[in-house]
Amino acid sequence: MAVTDHEHPIDPERVAHARSRIPSADDVARLTGLLSMMADPVRLRLIYALDVAEELCVGDLALALDVSEDSASYALRLLRSAGLVTTRKQGRVVYNQLAHNFPQPLKDTCLRQLVTLTHTTDNEPPA
Amino acid sequence: MAVTDHEHPIDPERVAHARSRIPSADDVARLTGLLSMMADPVRLRLIYALDVAEELCVGDLALALDVSEDSASYALRLLRSAGLVTTRKQGRVVYNQLAHNFPQPLKDTCLRQLVTLTHTTDNEPPA
DNA sequence: GGGTCATCCGTGGACCCACGCGGATATGAG
DNA sequence: CTCATATCCGCGTGGGTCCACGGATGACCC
Numbered sequence: 001m002a003v004t005d006h007e008h009p010i011d012p013e014r015v016a017h018a019r020s021r022i023p024s025a026d027d028v029a030r031l032t033g034l035l036s037m038m039a040d041p042v043r044l045r046l047i048y049a050l051d052v053a054e055e056l057c058v059g060d061l062a063l064a065l066d067v068s069e070d071s072a073s074y075a076l077r078l079l080r081s082a083g084l085v086t087t088r089k090q091g092r093v094v095y096n097q098l099a100h101n102f103p104q105p106l107k108d109t110c111l112r113q114l115v116t117l118t119h120t121t122d123n124e125p126p127a
Numbered sequence: 128m129a130v131t132d133h134e135h136p137i138d139p140e141r142v143a144h145a146r147s148r149i150p151s152a153d154d155v156a157r158l159t160g161l162l163s164m165m166a167d168p169v170r171l172r173l174i175y176a177l178d179v180a181e182e183l184c185v186g187d188l189a190l191a192l193d194v195s196e197d198s199a200s201y202a203l204r205l206l207r208s209a210g211l212v213t214t215r216k217q218g219r220v221v222y223n224q225l226a227h228n229f230p231q232p233l234k235d236t237c238l239r240q241l242v243t244l245t246h247t248t249d250n251e252p253p254a
Numbered sequence: 255g256g257g258t259c260a261t262c263c264g265t266g267g268a269c270c271c272a273c274g275c276g277g278a279t280a281t282g283a284g
Numbered sequence: 285c286t287c288a289t290a291t292c293c294g295c296g297t298g299g300g301t302c303c304a305c306g307g308a309t310g311a312c313c314c
């Protein structure tokens with residue numbers, strides 16, 4: 001027979017190596033959660049806006065993003081529950097700002113660099 | 128009435144400033160597309176694995192990630208269609224690798240740093 | 255050439271998430 | 285105290301995404 005020359009683990013060495021380096025399921029879950037939070041046009045632009053303007057209330061935020069107040073409010077709700085945005089209440093106006101522990105590299109590096117990157121790199125093969 | 132002391136544009140200056148700095152809808156769409164692609168446990172770990180192991184076939188990849196081959200195949204399908212993964216066919220085995228134009232900062236900076244970040248920063252307020 | 259194996263692709267169902275609506279809460283003015 | 289306002293929250297619906305199944309393709313062995 002010798003038919004099954006190579007079953008599934010074709011390259012067990014590399015598999016083991018990869019396995020040892022892959023972050024734990026817990027880390028991945030946390031990271032994907034964070035990425036999912038940013039993988040939404042409204043939320044992402046909202047983060048940009050707060051990064052630039054320091055703090056904004058929901059109404060102004062909706063204006064800046066050209067979305068309904070409800071949409072902005074909903075986005076803020078999620079970002080707040082994820083700990084990425086904090087609020088400062090002054091009178092009846094609630095000012096929203098990026099949490100001080102907002103992942104700096106993500107903000108500084110990724111946000112700005114990625115825009116440039118997506119300009120230069122064409123990852124859209126002709127359909 | 129002077130009741131409406133401040134309607135919606137409470138701080139028009141900041142709104143305008145934020146507006147001018149927010150990336151275009153097109154850039155945001157491209158960026159969220161990329162982020163969405165990584166905001167999935169299987170795909171993200173798959174990227175990690177390929178980054179470490181250079182290239183792996185579907186079967187080995189499934190082993191390394193502890194997922195079904197179908198799941199790995201599906202993840203690869205999407206990543207390939209997004210131009211993030213390329214294939215090298217040797218015999219009847221298809222080796223997958225990260226595209227050479229894979230966003231470097233995203234790979235080098237974000238991937239590794241973010242894991243550390245999610246360790247240090249607790250963005251999970253007590254429920 | 256026949257058989258087999260690794261993998262890809264199209265389809266269908268289940269699930270999750272985003273958004274709109276209505277009511278509720280809290281703050282401030284008169 | 286009463287009213288008006290800015291905002292938050294719970295619910296229901298619709299669209300999109302993930303995944304499992306089946307068939308098909310291409311490559312190797314005998």
